[in-house]
Amino acid sequence: MTGPRRDPDIVRPYVRTGGRVRPRRDVRLESVVIAATGPTNELGPDARQVMGLFAAGRGGLAVADIAAALQMPPSTVRILVSGLMDTGHLASPAPAVSDRPDTDLMQRVLDGLRELV
């Protein structure tokens, strides 16, 4: 390893996540979250970094996007995001109400890919 870098091994993941080793919610690498309102001053440094990303713009980020941007292990980010959803700092995007086609996710992915070629 060369050059200055935040080595994820310096602090074990369960220390950064307050002892949790698994997320409490079903938070996956591709789960998209958006910022909700809430004071961030009581958060730990890693959670504040996550929330800091959302201050840079509008829209959602997946767990994987956060892990890449902050160079944190995705397993750690899953737990951080789960905790930030518990405290109301992050939320799932609102599900579409009426324009949702009557097909399941797999079919919508297939239809979407076919539109691109």
Added chain:
Amino acid sequence: MDYANWSDPPVTFVPATVTESAKIVVAGGFGVGKTTLISSVSEVAPLRMEEPITIDSVGVDDLRGTPEKTTTTVGMDFGRLHLAGGRLVLYLFGLPGQLRFQPLWEDLAEGALGCLVLADTRDLDACHGALDLLEAQKTPYAVAINTFPNAPTYAETELRQALALHPDTPLTTCDARDRTSSLYALITLTEYLTASRAAASLEPRP
């Protein structure tokens, strides 16, 4: 700790229209073109996550004083596609197929629609690790031969035999550098996923 000097790389937000997400895993041996394929189809520059994992070091390393376990970092490249008028975001994750990365597979495979296994006819054995893991986890997959310019070509029956593919498993070819070709490989996989699930739902329940 002070992160003030830490310059975060720019983040590309998913559009505010996105209401759901899905995931497909792209697997295969080292250098088979996983990241190339992801780069070809992704609408954002591919990103990389790094996960430190602890693995059995028996047969891997001889680290004096650290018997049996060692920690390594596995990089996972990924990209994304915005579908359905920006309502749906499809993430594509690449992961090497080595068996020793199995703990990561479980995280990646959780909730994955399926997996596209890339293979190179110059080294078909390189994707056996990925195929073994997918079989063990019962993750549905399709195989795409990435057509490298100097790679030998074989008849489909030969390839199926060499890879020990189930007759129903789709086998296609693609040029991972080409967006449309790579999209068709993903479509082949997704067609198989929808068709096989539809067939399964018609079977009588035990």
